Amino acid sequence: MDKIAILIPCYNEEKTIEKVVADFKKVLPEASIYVYNNNSSDRTVELAERAGAIVRNEYMQGKGNVIRRMFRDIDAECYIMTDGDDTYPAENAKEMADLVLNKNVDMVVGDRLSSTYFSENKRPFHNFGNSLVRKSINFLFHNDIKDIMTGYRAFSYEFIKTFPVLSKGFEIETEMSIHAIDKNMYVENVIIDYRDRPEGSESKLNTYSDGIKVLKTIARLYRTYNPRGFFGSIAALLAVISILFFIPVATEYIKTGLVAKIPTLIMCGFVMIAAIQAFFSGMQLQTGIQKNRQDFEMNLQRVSDEKKGLMK
Missing domain, CATH: 1.10.287 (Helix Hairpins)
Incomplete structure (x- = not known):
């Protein structure tokens, strides 16, 4: 059983994955770093292995499918999930891990929306969508999670092994947030400095189709949980x-x-x-x-x- 496991789902992130792995190794040298390759057609696997990550494959396409595989495969006292696009700073990982290991927090949310997200992110509809989802969920479920759709989180073993992954794509983060609220799990927010993708790195998120999926997920989960x-x-x-x-x-x-x-x-x-x-x-x-x-x-x-x- 790992003390800390860093989970990085990846699909065509050759521009940034080597730096992401190196940054997390520097901040948490004791952690095991897992890169789960989701049918990448570039050099993501080669560069992740060269940086020292443990590389595994998930052949069912979609971020939700990758996270389901990660959560099944890995046992750890603390899990830190991040993206391979170098938009989340590794410097916050130690603070997030300490909250899980020493304060019994079940889910730590890397809060982008309270810092640099709206100035760094150049896609206005993404900004609007994140605000809409946050306000909708906090209104419907009577909570105050600061960033519903962030991909930077830390989890306890108990959260990981009791979370039923149903979503196949990017709506998985919304599902995590609602699960934590409904099951009365201990959630903390840590403000992070979000940075936009570096030049040459392209987002896999489709503003409109994935936004509609997220809204459908909110409605489905509200019907299920309330x-x-x-x-x-x-x-x-x-x-x-x-x-x-x-x-x-x-x-x-x-x-x-x-x-x-x-x-x-x-x-x-x-x-x-x-x-x-x-x-x-x-x-x-x-x-x-x-x-x-x-x-x-x-x-x-x-x-x-x-x-x-x-x-x-």
């Missing part, structure tokens, strides 16, 4: 629609004693029934969520015992 809120919102919307259409029908009936708009009345009744069904569906699913959280706590205890066994 069905009472999700279906309750649908129920409230349907109830309001039903009432708004019913008011003219009721007003006319009071005045004339007649119901001229029978189809509207029938529609209002069906919409209100749908609202009631949505409300009780949310309440029923919320009961299952409570049971899942109880099961998670028992599984967390099992993983903690497993970690103690590996450390002996």
